[in-house]
Amino acid sequence: QHDKLALPVGTTLDRFIMRKQEDFPYATGELSQLLRDIALAAKIVNREINRSGLIDIAGAYGNRNVQGEDQQKLDVIANIRFIRALRNGGEVCTIISEEDEEVIQTGNVQGKYIVAIDPLDGSSNIDVNVSIGTIFSIYRRVSPTGNEGTMADCLQAGTHQVAAGYVIYGSSTMLVYTTGNGVNGFTYEPSLGEFFLSHPNIQSPKTGTVYSVNEGSSASFSPGVADYVAHCKEQGYSARYIGSLVADFHRNLLKGGIYIYPSTQKSPKGKLRLMYECNPLAFIVEQAGGKSSNGRMRTMEIEPQDMHDRCPLFIGSTELVNKAEEFLAKEF
Ligand code: AHG
Ligand code: MN
Ligand code: MN
Ligand code: MN
Numbered sequence: 001q002h003d004k005l006a007l008p009v010g011t012t013l014d015r016f017i018m019r020k021q022e023d024f025p026y027a028t029g030e031l032s033q034l035l036r037d038i039a040l041a042a043k044i045v046n047r048e049i050n051r052s053g054l055i056d057i058a059g060a061y062g063n064r065n066v067q068g069e070d071q072q073k074l075d076v077i078a079n080i081r082f083i084r085a086l087r088n089g090g091e092v093c094t095i096i097s098e099e100d101e102e103v104i105q106t107g108n109v110q111g112k113y114i115v116a117i118d119p120l121d122g123s124s125n126i127d128v129n130v131s132i133g134t135i136f137s138i139y140r141r142v143s144p145t146g147n148e149g150t151m152a153d154c155l156q157a158g159t160h161q162v163a164a165g166y167v168i169y170g171s172s173t174m175l176v177y178t179t180g181n182g183v184n185g186f187t188y189e190p191s192l193g194e195f196f197l198s199h200p201n202i203q204s205p206k207t208g209t210v211y212s213v214n215e216g217s218s219a220s221f222s223p224g225v226a227d228y229v230a231h232c233k234e235q236g237y238s239a240r241y242i243g244s245l246v247a248d249f250h251r252n253l254l255k256g257g258i259y260i261y262p263s264t265q266k267s268p269k270g271k272l273r274l275m276y277e278c279n280p281l282a283f284i285v286e287q288a289g290g291k292s293s294n295g296r297m298r299t300m301e302i303e304p305q306d307m308h309d310r311c312p313l314f315i316g317s318t319e320l321v322n323k324a325e326e327f328l329a330k331e332f
Pocket of ligand 2 (some may be wrong): 067069098123
């Protein structure tokens, strides 16, 4: 999986993408261009976020999305920016977004790719200056080009992803992504408008001492989940729960840990969405040596029924996810 010529820290994202493309002799550059389009949108959204307190784009937008959530203005702005960048880039025919009930047809009927996106993850943290993110997943269309993307193009299992990544707008802004050959992290330098390779070939620790779960829902945890959380406490693990999946995931990816969003009374199928939260992070974590399941089966093998399907998420260090699954298996 290692690069023949590992690129040095400090390589720009553009140069890295070009170098990686050379590894794929048949690559025609569309996926490379698509990744650049996403990076451009990330730069634009980063700027909007950094000044959201100054111009009146923080706070609620006054609409509810298909999830039944009050859309934040930045949810809507990020959605518009990513959709526009993907439409203008020309490589994407159809988009699934958390913020749109129906698929978005870009008009690029020759586009070979489908993107599923959570334009802004951690919306409850937007106007309190806590890290938030964008999560994206890329599929190759299965229908012939020349027409709009179909539902069959959109509802592919996570194992069919050709790329996945996230942006974390935190103390620094980073883009972390995989195209199936390892995971690489790039840190944004706003004064230059460039992403630079800062975390080459990320390998996630096999175990950890951090667990992330909203214990406010403890009353409705299943016995196996309750027993696993009790086990974490007996082990003396640290509880870290930011309320932004991307931020909890990123910390656990680098330092080791497990993030759990189980079935709860409020969200019987879990809260997180399969297509644009669970699958992309599952692809990344597996490429970094970690694990992701719904408690019983591999996240990426779940067959989507609807674009906005939710599923329980147990994701992070392999040994911790295995242990959680052991507790869940005892439930029967
Ligand atoms: P989003 O803001 O895209 O709707 O996602 C929010 C998710 C995830 O980021 C976070 O970990 C989780 O919701 C928090 O949910 P609870 O407040 O129910 O814990
Ligand atoms: Mn939301
Ligand atoms: Mn989200
Ligand atoms: Mn979101």
